[in-house]
Amino acid sequence: MNLNAAWSRKLFANSLIQYDNFSGDLQANVRIDWIHSPGADLFIVFNTSYNFTGDDDRFDVRNALLNNRVGIAKLTYVIQL
Numbered sequence: 001m002n003l004n005a006a007w008s009r010k011l012f013a014n015s016l017i018q019y020d021n022f023s024g025d026l027q028a029n030v031r032i033d034w035i036h037s038p039g040a041d042l043f044i045v046f047n048t049s050y051n052f053t054g055d056d057d058r059f060d061v062r063n064a065l066l067n068n069r070v071g072i073a074k075l076t077y078v079i080q081l
Contacts (some may be wrong), residue, residue, distance in 0.1 A: 017080045024053035025067070039078035046071050 015030040030073040033045045049067040 024051050026050045026052060026064075035063075039076075041076045042072075043074040043076075044071070045074075 001017045002014070004012070005018075005045045011034050013030065013032045015028065017026070017028045019026045027049045028047070030046045034042045036042060036060075047068065047070045049069075050064045051067055052064055
């Protein structure tokens with residue numbers, strides 16, 4: 001599932017959520033982009049991964065195991081001389 005949202009021309013977000021029923025992995029990626037000036041952006045990215053395999057192979061949130069959780073920030077800026 002892919003979700004996109006825009007609050008203004010300078011602030012928007014998109015997310016990608018995937019579930020693999022063979023391995024039982026659920027992965028989510030959320031990226032927020034703020035364009036603070038032309039050619040300059042602030043990106044904030046969150047990645048997370050859970051595993052839902054249990055004894056009975058059913059999708060149960062109570063059996064979720066956290067595999068990975070990462071937060072990243074990136075600032076780009078253009079200097080004109």
